[in-house]
Amino acid sequence: MDRIRVTYVLTTANREDAHAKARDIGFEQTVELPPGTLPPGLEERIVGTVETVRDAGEEGRFEAVLSYDPIAVGDDLPQLLNLLYGNISLMSGIRLTGLELPPAVLGRLPGPRFGIEGVRRLCACDDERPLLCAAAKPVGLSAVELARLCHTLATSGIDLVKDDHGLANQASAPFDERVKQCQDAVERANARTGGHTLYVPNVTGSVDTLRDRLELVRSIGCRAVLLAPLLIGLDTVRWIAEGTVLSVFAHPALTGAYFHPHHGITPDVLLGTVFRAIGSDGVIYPNAGGRFPLTRRTCEAINRRLRAPLGGMRAAFPVPGGGVDAARVPYWTEQYGPDTVFLVGASLYAEPDLEQAARRLVESVRTVWA
Amino acid sequence: MDRIRVTYVLTTANREDAHAKARDIGFEQTVELPPGTLPPGLEERIVGTVETVRDAGEEGRFEAVLSYDPIAVGDDLPQLLNLLYGNISLMSGIRLTGLELPPAVLGRLPGPRFGIEGVRRLCACDDERPLLCAAAKPVGLSAVELARLCHTLATSGIDLVKDDHGLANQASAPFDERVKQCQDAVERANARTGGHTLYVPNVTGSVDTLRDRLELVRSIGCRAVLLAPLLIGLDTVRWIAEGTVLSVFAHPALTGAYFHPHHGITPDVLLGTVFRAIGSDGVIYPNAGGRFPLTRRTCEAINRRLRAPLGGMRAAFPVPGGGVDAARVPYWTEQYGPDTVFLVGASLYAEPDLEQAARRLVESVRTVWA
Numbered sequence: 001m002d003r004i005r006v007t008y009v010l011t012t013a014n015r016e017d018a019h020a021k022a023r024d025i026g027f028e029q030t031v032e033l034p035p036g037t038l039p040p041g042l043e044e045r046i047v048g049t050v051e052t053v054r055d056a057g058e059e060g061r062f063e064a065v066l067s068y069d070p071i072a073v074g075d076d077l078p079q080l081l082n083l084l085y086g087n088i089s090l091m092s093g094i095r096l097t098g099l100e101l102p103p104a105v106l107g108r109l110p111g112p113r114f115g116i117e118g119v120r121r122l123c124a125c126d127d128e129r130p131l132l133c134a135a136a137k138p139v140g141l142s143a144v145e146l147a148r149l150c151h152t153l154a155t156s157g158i159d160l161v162k163d164d165h166g167l168a169n170q171a172s173a174p175f176d177e178r179v180k181q182c183q184d185a186v187e188r189a190n191a192r193t194g195g196h197t198l199y200v201p202n203v204t205g206s207v208d209t210l211r212d213r214l215e216l217v218r219s220i221g222c223r224a225v226l227l228a229p230l231l232i233g234l235d236t237v238r239w240i241a242e243g244t245v246l247s248v249f250a251h252p253a254l255t256g257a258y259f260h261p262h263h264g265i266t267p268d269v270l271l272g273t274v275f276r277a278i279g280s281d282g283v284i285y286p287n288a289g290g291r292f293p294l295t296r297r298t299c300e301a302i303n304r305r306l307r308a309p310l311g312g313m314r315a316a317f318p319v320p321g322g323g324v325d326a327a328r329v330p331y332w333t334e335q336y337g338p339d340t341v342f343l344v345g346a347s348l349y350a351e352p353d354l355e356q357a358a359r360r361l362v363e364s365v366r367t368v369w370a
Numbered sequence: 371m372d373r374i375r376v377t378y379v380l381t382t383a384n385r386e387d388a389h390a391k392a393r394d395i396g397f398e399q400t401v402e403l404p405p406g407t408l409p410p411g412l413e414e415r416i417v418g419t420v421e422t423v424r425d426a427g428e429e430g431r432f433e434a435v436l437s438y439d440p441i442a443v444g445d446d447l448p449q450l451l452n453l454l455y456g457n458i459s460l461m462s463g464i465r466l467t468g469l470e471l472p473p474a475v476l477g478r479l480p481g482p483r484f485g486i487e488g489v490r491r492l493c494a495c496d497d498e499r500p501l502l503c504a505a506a507k508p509v510g511l512s513a514v515e516l517a518r519l520c521h522t523l524a525t526s527g528i529d530l531v532k533d534d535h536g537l538a539n540q541a542s543a544p545f546d547e548r549v550k551q552c553q554d555a556v557e558r559a560n561a562r563t564g565g566h567t568l569y570v571p572n573v574t575g576s577v578d579t580l581r582d583r584l585e586l587v588r589s590i591g592c593r594a595v596l597l598a599p600l601l602i603g604l605d606t607v608r609w610i611a612e613g614t615v616l617s618v619f620a621h622p623a624l625t626g627a628y629f630h631p632h633h634g635i636t637p638d639v640l641l642g643t644v645f646r647a648i649g650s651d652g653v654i655y656p657n658a659g660g661r662f663p664l665t666r667r668t669c670e671a672i673n674r675r676l677r678a679p680l681g682g683m684r685a686a687f688p689v690p691g692g693g694v695d696a697a698r699v700p701y702w703t704e705q706y707g708p709d710t711v712f713l714v715g716a717s718l719y720a721e722p723d724l725e726q727a728a729r730r731l732v733e734s735v736r737t738v739w740a
Contacts, residue, residue, distance in 0.1 A: 003377065003626070029536075030508065030509055030510070030536065031507065031508030031510065031580065032505075032507060032508060032534055032536065032715065032716065033507065033715075033716050033719055034716060034720070036507065037513075037716065037719045037720050039511065041510065042510045042511070046508070046542075046717050048509035055396065068442060071541055072509065072510075072536075072540065072542040073437060073540070074538040074539040074541070075538075075539055076538060076575045076576045076578070077576060078538070078572065078574045078575065078598065078601035078602050079536070079538035079539075079540075079601075081572075081600075081601050081623075081625050082535070082536060082538075082601050082624070083536070085627070086535070086536070086598070086601065086623035086624055087623060087626060088626075088654055089623070089625060089626030089627045090622060090625065090626035090629070090656050090662045090663075090664070090692070091626050091661075092663050092681060093660060096399070119690060135402075137399070137401065137402060137403065138401030138402060138403050138408065138412065138416070139400055139401060139416060140400070140401065140412045140415055140416035141409065141412070145409075148488075164402055165452070165456070166401075166402065166442075166449070166452060166453075166456070166703075168401065168443070168444040168445075168446060168448070168449035169444040169445055169446060169449075170441060170442065170443070170444040170449075171441055171444070173417075175671060202450075204446065204448045204449060205446045205611045206446045206447060206448070206605050206608070207577065207603070207605050207606050207607060207608075208609055209446070211736065219376060225573075228415065228448065228456070230451075231448035231449070231452050231456065232448050232603065232605060233577070233602065233603020233604070233605060233606050234603070235576050235577050235603060236577050236603050236605075236606065239577040239578055243578075252459060252460060253451075253452050253456035253459070254452070254456055254459050255459060255460065256458075256459030256633075257455070257459045257462065257627050257628045257630075257634050257635070258458030258627045258631075259460070260627075260630055260633070260686050263626075263627075263630070263730075264627050265627070265676060286460050291461075292460045292461060293460075293461065293462050294460075296433065308495065308557075322460070331650065345402065345403075346402065346403050346404060346407065347567055348475075349407045350401055350404070350407050352659060357397065358425070370573075
């Protein structure tokens with residue numbers, strides 16, 4: 001395969017309209033001109049080709065596959081995003097549901113630097129078991145208070161302790177102070193327990209401060225960071241993933257705007273394929289059964305795309321979170337399998353004793369996967 | 371006003387549910403913990419306050435206003451975006467319809483460097499009339515061919531000649547060669563006609579190449595650039611607007627994912643307030659009556675937000691485009707008024723003689739605004 005193949009589900013009156021709409025997409029996403037106004041030869045070279053149009057198994061919905069020559073993209077991620085959904089985002093009844101990228105495009109994207117196996121090594125986890133992640137929260141606490149929570153969670157044996165993604169550079173806990181205190185707290189806990197908990201600071205901020213912040217977290221010994229691609233920019237994450245030795249965990253803030261049933265980009269394509277291709281070793285998403293409306297089927301589709309072959313790229317960890325109840329984690333680990341990181345936040349904080357609650361969670365999962 | 375005020379239209383069964391949902395938003399967007407699990411004092415300091423909940427004039431829809439202390443944001447744009455819509459994007463029935471930013475937040479955003487008056491000066495347009503913009507297109511042409519189109523359009527008296535936003539760094543017209551050829555072509559046309567057409571190159575690419583590309587376009591004499599905030603990152607645009615002497619025109623690629631009727635962010639808030647605040651002197655949007663489904667009312671709301679008082683920020687140009695028929699432009703100029711840039715693309719290229727078609731467009735608008 002040497003072309004970019006994109007699948008859209010189109011909402012139209014009938015198959016004929018679907019075909020016309022698919023053809024329009026091929027023009028809109030490249031030349032932005034209607035058929036018949038192009039200089040000779042250009043349509044064949046650059047306009048998207050409608051490969052197939054078929055029933056999508058639902059009244060008034062049709063699945064169209066378009067293909068593009070990678071020359072339409074050039075060499076950067078922003079233009080790839082533009083080709084896939086730029087202008088047609090402004091139309092209606094067009095949902096991007098599938099994406100296959102040829103080596104010419106994948107080769108310009110970093111993919112996960114660590115991947116599932118690499119993150120396991122960072123956590124010194126030799127067993128085939130799911131990993132556990134918990135969050136230091138909430139925003140408003142001081143750096144010292146957040147560090148204390150990190151210490152507590154690390155002591156309990158949680159594999160990854162991350163910042164809440166809303167922890168930026170607020171006066172209550174300025175970035176530099178927060179990451180230093182929290183990393184130190186996790187290291188102290190590890191030294192005491194002999195564990196290998198990884199602190200994952202949320203690195204956000206303006207484009208011009210990110211470089212210094214990344215350098216700081218690296219210099220104090222952090223091995224992984226949390227980044228929100230739609231907040232700091234997808235290509236900014238690509239740039240970070242390519243340029244640092246840190247493992248990247250991606251947060252889905254703002255992505256939900258794309259997840260409409262009839263128009264947008266499916267969660268598995270955006271969080272599974274795109275977030276992985278730009279360099280995420282783990283991708284957080286709101287699990288079914290929590291406080292967000294993603295279905296279990298959608299979650300399983302995300303898991304598949306994160307782990308499936310993708311050029312030569314490493315597999316990435318699905319990180320279901322978003323209101324996962326600690327008591328239900330053993331159940332979900334059996335559903336999603338060992339190559340998963342489970343993120344538990346609020347439900348631990350609802351318990352009277354955070355350390356006890358976290359320890360129970362750790363033990364309940366170890367028991368299932370012993 | 372010293373708080374951030376955000377208006378959401380919520381889809382719920384009744385007003386009581388709307389109130390509960392609004393309260394949940396205030397927690398979700400800050401502490402990500404449910405009520406009752408917070409350390410003392412934190413709720414008052416950091417959680418969003420529900421100011422009002424009222425009927426939105428439609429069955430099952432309620433308008434809620436929440437306010438936040440700016441300390442929840444800290445000092446950067448990504449965290450502001452996160453506060454406004456990060457996690458709740460992943461829920462449903464929540465549409466951000468209004469936004470008021472206090473001086474503490476606006477003061478950290480650049481706003482337009484040129485604004486409407488500044489862009490008029492760049493185009494040497496002293497008259498109170500709308501400006502006209504046309505695009506060199508399509509992708510797939512060589513730099514020489516694109517430059518020839520720029521020359522033709524500049525010769526006809528179009529005020530701004532922009533690149534199609536899909537022109538990135540494709541092999542058919544590599545970035546450096548394209549912008550040099552096109553700028554040169556527009557300068558030659560200006561020298562011949564005595565005109566002041568501005569060439570507006572599309573500057574896209576990876577975060578690490580943008581700096582060089584901006585430096586290049588500046589060094590060859592360009593005074594304005596086209597940027598697509600959702601493709602290269604909103605904060606990347608903020609950073610460019612703050613750091614360069616170039617005027618910024620923003621393209622709406624990818625924004626449509628936010629424009630759902632019951633969930634997302636309204637076009638006027640995203641394109642009007644946010645795009646302006648990050649530094650756009652002009653904001654392109656698909657006009658009503660073209661090939662995109664925005665209504666006229668929506669377009670007028672965008673126009674209002676771009677021109678209305680916003681802290682001490684300059685007003686920005688609305689740039690309606692997206693399939694505006696050249697023959698209809700005089701009509702639209704009377705509707706939208708002189709402080710508008712009209713972008714005409716495909717309909718000029720459908721004519722047998724591009725220069726004649728562009729000249730007729732220029733004359734038809736000058737006649738209305740003589």
